Amino acid sequence: MAREVTQEAFAAAWADDALVVDVREADEYTAGHVPGARPMPLRSVPNRCDELPTNRPVFVICASGNRSKTAADWMNSRGIDAYSVAGGTGAWARTGRPIAAGSHEHAA
Secondary structure: OOOEEOHHHHHHHHHOOOEEEEOOOHHHHHHOEOOOOEEOOHHHHHHHHHHOOOOOOEEEEOOOOHHHHHHHHHHHHOOOOEEEEOOHHHHHHHOOOOOEOOOOOOOO
16 A cells, blocks of 8 residues: 655655656646656556666655555555655645646656
């Protein structure tokens, strides 16, 4: 079962330059994402886990917290210290935290 972090704990980690992986589809990511989040659509996670570090926490976010739980489970099973962000990008935006739009240099 994926470990979950609250929006408050995630915001603190994000402010401290946490590694954030957004597992939504490309169009969702482009429409608005947590600044600095690395796009990795859910379907690609099993094949891309080797791109992630095993020596620092990885915060996994989606729209509401469901896909991120699945992705965090996969990552944890491969030795990655992954946490699903409760409430996802929707909760992040509703609390007035920053949202970036457009693609990202890590887009695949």
